[in-house]
Structure formats: C-alpha cells, structure tokens
Amino acid sequence: MRLFACQECRNLLHFENVVCASCSSALGYLPGPGVLSAFRDGKARADEKPWKNCANSVHGVCNWMLPVEDENEFCTACRHNRVVPDLSVEGNLPLWQKLEIAKRRLIYTLDRLRLPHDPEELRFEFLADTPEHRVMTGHADGLVTIALAEADDAEREKRRNELHEPYRTLLGHMRHEVGHYYHTVLVEREGRTEEFRDLFGDETQDYAAALKAHYDKPPSDDWRGEFISHYAAAHPHEDWAESFAHYLHMVDSLEMAASFGMSVRPRLDKEGVMEAEVDFNPYKASMEDILLAWTPLTVAMNAMNRCMGTPDLYPFVLSDKVAEKLGFIHRIIQERPPLQ
Structure with a gap:
C-alpha cells in the first residue's frame, strides 16, 4: 500500500478516503491505473476521464470506480462477492464495512503483484452465525468464507486468545485464505508440485x-x-x-x-x-x-x-x-x- 495526494490541492490521502479533508473534493479509487483520484464534474482528475461509482458505494462500503462504459454494476473488487451480510439486521453494516476494507486492500496487492483473480473462480462469502450454526472461516475450491463475527474486534481477540495466536486480523484471514486458491493457480496449474x-x-x-x-x-x-x-x-x-x-x-x-x-x-x-x-x-x-x-x-x-x-x-x-x-x-x- 502507498500514500496518495489530492490532484486538486496536493493534500495527503489514504486508500479508504472518499472526500479530501482539505478541499472537500470527492475521491474514488481507479483500479486500472491504481490511483486514488479527485473528481471534478464527473471526471477523474488523474486521467480526465469519466468514471462511475461501484453499486456498493451507496452502503458506504466501497470507494472503487468503474469506467462509465463498463456494463457491470460492481467494481473489480466487489464482483468477487457471492454472499454479503443481511443489511436489515442491525449491526451488520459496520461489520461488512470492515470486511470490505480488508478485501479491497487484498485485491490492491494482488493487482500490484499481477496475480489473476477471476471473480468466477475466486469468490467471497461473508456469513453471519445462526443459533444452529457457527460459521467457520475457510477456503474450498476458490470460495473464501469469512465469518462476519471476525469483524467484531472483541470477538476476534477472544478467538485469538482461545487459539493462542500472536496475530489475528481480517486482512490476515483474507490473505491466508486466498493463499489456498493461489496454491492451485501458482503451483498445481504451473507444474511446480515437486518443487x-x-x-x-x-x-x-x-x-x-x-x-x-x-x-x-x-x-x-x-x-x-x-x-x-x-x-x-x-x-x-x-x-x-x-x-x-x-x-x-x-x-x-x-x-x-x-x-x-x-x-x-x-x-x-x-x-x-x-x-x-x-x-x-x-x-x-x-x-x-x-x-x-x-x-x-x-x-x-x-x-x-x-x-x-x-x-x-x-x-x-x-x-x-x-x-x-x-x-x-x-x-x-x-x-x-x-x-x-
């Protein structure tokens, strides 16, 4: 991850920012160029081209953009979602917001490493526990399941202590689980199993x-x-x-x-x-x-x-x-x- 600067006022920006604190310019991340850009009259100041918001921006969970001619509703990060939390349940939205922050940081790094992440192959499910079933974070054939409870800081710390782990974060979970997927991509498909x-x-x-x-x-x-x-x-x-x-x-x-x-x-x-x-x-x-x-x-x-x-x-x-x-x-x- 790196720092960004507002193209309007040169103020320091961070990856999750949606508004410049200095000049109040609207901000959005352009996944192709890999730039957090200020916007003026619907055009990105980074390339002077028109972009549109990801459909998940209405929930305050995504600041990534799409070219206006793109027929997709969702950005290249949100297209990986297969199941998202039920937003009619009180408290789920802020937990989902934390999950999306971690997931976008993950996708940013995968893009920087030029690693493929086809949303038809690599999918995410963010699932809440039920009285009958406790969700287990894990991976199976490109499907990454993240327990919504892990986005609760107190619950995640409780689980970390129970398992005697020195480190447990949402971003760490996502990087670990997609690692299983990339064993298939980088090792099995590339004939590197003996190595x-x-x-x-x-x-x-x-x-x-x-x-x-x-x-x-x-x-x-x-x-x-x-x-x-x-x-x-x-x-x-x-x-x-x-x-x-x-x-x-x-x-x-x-x-x-x-x-x-x-x-x-x-x-x-x-x-x-x-x-x-x-x-x-x-x-x-x-x-x-x-x-x-x-x-x-x-x-x-x-x-x-x-x-x-x-x-x-x-x-x-x-x-x-x-x-x-x-x-x-x-x-x-x-x-x-x-x-x-």
Missing part, C-alpha cells in the same frame, strides 16, 4: 487427520525454525497459506514504508549497525533486498509499539527455512508472464 513438496512437504497427507492431530497436541515450540507460525506446522497446505499471507504482509508494508521515505538505522553495538533505507519497489525487487529491509523495519515497528504500551506489531521470526519458502513464493510470482 513445492521439497520445501513444504507432501500435501496429499490426510488434511482432516493432520488438523485434528495439530489441535490435539499440547502447545509447544517445536515448530519454530521450520515454520512461520504454529498453525503452519499443521499441514503443508497451511504452511503454504501462512507463508503466502506473510509474503503479502511484507510487500504491502514495505511499499508503505517506501511511500513514507522511511530509513531505519537501529544501533546494535560498537562494531556495527542494522540499517535499512526502504527506497525500492518491493513488487519488483529481489527477495534478498526484501529480506534485508524487512528485519530492521520490523524491529523498529515493534519498538514503536512498545513505546505506546501495545503488543508487538510483528510477532514473528524469519528463520532461514522460512525465508527459503518465502523466496520460492516470490520467485514463482515474479516468473509469471504479464497479464493480458
């Missing part, structure tokens, strides 16, 4: 049995060093999805750091310093450059959080094995031919 197994293991092992064994096992630290998280150790598919989500965390955060012009030089000892100047595009950089910048940046982020008395923003450790898995994901994404 995958060399790093992540045999994905043909019984998934249900592996997850049961994972949850039945007493908490331990025996996963550290081999996996990015405890859950990643449950099954090769989960290892891939956790690693894929982590890769998206990294490139998105580094793009924002570069947008702010961040330079990090924490002192270590008399012999040297850990340093990083984030002045590159992580979507085009080498994995080596990404990793060299990432460690000092996360050290700084955690230190700032501790100053405010909040938990570490980045509660992870990148081992050599995890870095190798991330490097594999980076390589197969970078080697993909440009989208037509």
Whole structure:
C-alpha cells in the first residue's frame, strides 16, 4: 500500500478516503491505473476521464470506480462477492464495512503483484452465525468464507486468545485464505508440485487427520525454525497459506514504508549497525533486498509499539527455512508472464 495526494490541492490521502479533508473534493479509487483520484464534474482528475461509482458505494462500503462504459454494476473488487451480510439486521453494516476494507486492500496487492483473480473462480462469502450454526472461516475450491463475527474486534481477540495466536486480523484471514486458491493457480496449474513438496512437504497427507492431530497436541515450540507460525506446522497446505499471507504482509508494508521515505538505522553495538533505507519497489525487487529491509523495519515497528504500551506489531521470526519458502513464493510470482 502507498500514500496518495489530492490532484486538486496536493493534500495527503489514504486508500479508504472518499472526500479530501482539505478541499472537500470527492475521491474514488481507479483500479486500472491504481490511483486514488479527485473528481471534478464527473471526471477523474488523474486521467480526465469519466468514471462511475461501484453499486456498493451507496452502503458506504466501497470507494472503487468503474469506467462509465463498463456494463457491470460492481467494481473489480466487489464482483468477487457471492454472499454479503443481511443489511436489515442491525449491526451488520459496520461489520461488512470492515470486511470490505480488508478485501479491497487484498485485491490492491494482488493487482500490484499481477496475480489473476477471476471473480468466477475466486469468490467471497461473508456469513453471519445462526443459533444452529457457527460459521467457520475457510477456503474450498476458490470460495473464501469469512465469518462476519471476525469483524467484531472483541470477538476476534477472544478467538485469538482461545487459539493462542500472536496475530489475528481480517486482512490476515483474507490473505491466508486466498493463499489456498493461489496454491492451485501458482503451483498445481504451473507444474511446480515437486518443487513445492521439497520445501513444504507432501500435501496429499490426510488434511482432516493432520488438523485434528495439530489441535490435539499440547502447545509447544517445536515448530519454530521450520515454520512461520504454529498453525503452519499443521499441514503443508497451511504452511503454504501462512507463508503466502506473510509474503503479502511484507510487500504491502514495505511499499508503505517506501511511500513514507522511511530509513531505519537501529544501533546494535560498537562494531556495527542494522540499517535499512526502504527506497525500492518491493513488487519488483529481489527477495534478498526484501529480506534485508524487512528485519530492521520490523524491529523498529515493534519498538514503536512498545513505546505506546501495545503488543508487538510483528510477532514473528524469519528463520532461514522460512525465508527459503518465502523466496520460492516470490520467485514463482515474479516468473509469471504479464497479464493480458
């Protein structure tokens, strides 16, 4: 993610803004050019072309635009929705708004990585619990289900504590679940299964049995060093999805750091310093450059959080094995031919 500037007054803008706080210009995101644009007389100041609002803008859940000649009602992000919350139920709208913020950030990153996301293949269902059924967040054949309850901050924190997780966010959920979809796209369809197994293991092992064994096992630290998280150790598919989500965390955060012009030089000892100047595009950089910048940046982020008395923003450790898995994901994404 990066910062934007209002084309009318040069005021700083953020991805979710719909009105410029300085000049009151209406704002909308143009997914093709990848620009948050001010509008004047129905035309985007970014390209002086006419655009129209996504149909979901009336609910205050989307600020993406479509070309006026586009026959679709919904933008390229909202077309992925198959089921949205029942807005006649009190309290559902603000929860849906949070889900859409996370989903649009996800789609932004997929676009920056030039990854295909056909809405006929990759679909989202945002489902509320019922007295008879508790919705489980998950993925099946390109269908991503997100429990609406996860958008409630208190409920999500409760679940995080119950599962002994150091990190649990809506954006993290979405990045993880689409990671399962991209295993099909990037590994299976591209004939990279043997390469995958060399790093992540045999994905043909019984998934249900592996997850049961994972949850039945007493908490331990025996996963550290081999996996990015405890859950990643449950099954090769989960290892891939956790690693894929982590890769998206990294490139998105580094793009924002570069947008702010961040330079990090924490002192270590008399012999040297850990340093990083984030002045590159992580979507085009080498994995080596990404990793060299990432460690000092996360050290700084955690230190700032501790100053405010909040938990570490980045509660992870990148081992050599995890870095190798991330490097594999980076390589197969970078080697993909440009989208037509």
